[in-house]
Amino acid sequence: MSWITALPTRAARWSAAHPWRAIGAWFAFVALAVGMAVLVPAQSTTDADYRVGDSGRAHALLERSGLLAPPGEAVLITARSGALDPAAVTSAARQLTDRMTRAPGVAAVAPLVWNGDRTAALVTITLTDGAQHGTALTRITESVAAANPALEVREAGDLTIDEGINERVAADLHTAEVISLPVTLLLMLLVFGALVAAGVPVLLAGTSVAATMGLAAPISYLVxxxxxxNSMIVLIGMAVGVDYSLFYLKREREERAKGAGTIDAVEIAARTSGHAILVSGLAVIASLAGLFLAGGATFTSLATGAILVVGVAMIASITVLPALLVKLGRWVDRPRVPLLWRVTRRAGRRGTSARLLTPVVRYPRTALVIGLAAAIGLSLPAFGMRLHQASLATLPQDIPVVATAGRIAAEFPSQGSQAVVVVEAPADDQPRVAQSLRALSAAAVATPAFVPTEGDTVTTSADKTVTRLTLAIRYAEQDPRTDDAIQRLRTSLAPNALDRLGAQYVIGGDAAWNLDVTQRQLDRLPWVIGFVVALTLVMMGLAFRSIRLAMLSAGLNLLSVGVAFGVMRLVFQDGHFASALDFTSPGYLIDWVPLVVLAVLVGLSMDYHVFVVSRVREYAEQGLGARAAVRLGITDTAGVVTSAAAVMVSVFAIFAAMSLLEMKMMGVGLAVAILLDATLIRLVILPSALVLLGDGPWQRRTPPVTTAPASSTVLRPQSRRVVEWSAAR
Structure with a gap:
């Protein structure tokens, strides 16, 4: 692993010798990447990319046989106030039917249907496969509503819900981008007290995100x-991009303050912080690679985007950042914000972190027990997590089409959750298949979980080899009884009715797909955790040459993940702080979020871990004992870690304010976990554990007797601190 140490130094030397080439090459790369996004349209996922289990096989079979249900829209008609006038409803439905039938993309309009107590009516519209958007249909619905002021005429369906969600995602992402930049810049001003120093990390993080979004367009044809x-790219890119630049810039300024020249300070920063950036960046990438084990289009796409932005940010930090620092020189500390500059300059090593560390280092066993008790206590609720796919209940209810879809499902249960039974058999057996499916439908409706539907629910392909039965489920998608209904259909109802046919059959539909996807996540979660922990062990063992440090790193990562899972369960599954965060608890966690939080959190927490442990090792290698090395190493890095955590927490908190519940879950889980990781774990549990490990994990050498040359200040100031610490003792 010696190349990890040599690469940042060599990159810094080249950049320092050719600063304009490095800077020009970086911005040319960013411009080229952004141009790709303009010229190359991104390839989005399709329904086929999300197929899994029996529901996936059913979807593929229906598509191949031409029985896949085309997209549809539904128009709900209710009274604006008082009782519903049947004549007015009939007139409005006739207007809708006449105009919708002539609209482009409409294949058929079904007759008006009333609910059980005749308080609502529904007109369903079947679209052609090539229907692209529902704008024209929405305009028709709005015009009919305007012509019938006594009625509420609202539309929702496959196209309009997708359009509403896409618009909200775009608006949320734009808001996150607009807010994250000034917030991050403000935090950097508080850290550095100078405008240029504050702007450099934000500039590199922003350009890294822009370049990644550009590169993601051509890569989308592979993934x-x-x-x-894009939300994931912004989330991870701003966090790691700012953190990496912060680590590097802080060390360069520290060395200049000790008397080193700009070139020497940049080289020392490359040798120390640059090494930590490379190790932690590779750890983040390795951790995110664990998402590929989870399979599925969501994890593959998110992992690819996150890995790409981490790689771009890492390259920027060890190449163009040294060039910028060399060209800026001491101008990096200009223009100064007077009050902030004085505060940051006076904030020394003997600050709050030193006071907190004193009892931790003096009583490590007690501190370790208290820290572990707090972290484990927050982690325990994770054992009660319930996972489920996103549903109407998790979508923002202030999106009109989402609210309408929920009302339609409530008034017309047959329009809600559905199961689809697909049978493939020779054409000669089709009459027997259809008869068996109708018997299955009757048996299912006789149970409390299924409800009857209008018309014949059995359809057959043109070649008579594939037959489909649609069953309506009484309960909402997120209701646990819906999963029970699918399980009963698969294990008893369908086998009793269809096994005697000797034909192949599968159970699909949205409800079955939700169950299959959730089950796959639960099955693969232990494998992803194992992969991430194993990689942490290997990478930390190679980086620090100590199996005890590697095991400690893996244990702390698991602790951070447990805290994140426990907090997400308490907030989003149990509904604590729901009003403050402006959401309604669905009673579960969206199934893909914990896996993504696991991979992202382990990777990001390694930033702090590598940075802190690397500094502790520097002191230990110079001859300090474990207690002194831990005290000085963590005190030196506490300010940087706190600043980096503040950036991450602020970025994640912005996503916690987004309206999509999955983004809110991820933002809250990561923000709380990073906050506790940078405080409880890095200032209490880690130092106490390192003190108890003693000198064994470190390769110690005798402190240098002679004064190091001025051009190699990496040892001289630290050796002086060794003497100061020994005298203080």
Missing amino acids: PAEPTV
């Missing part, structure tokens, strides 16, 4: 882009 991938 189709999931709708939330």
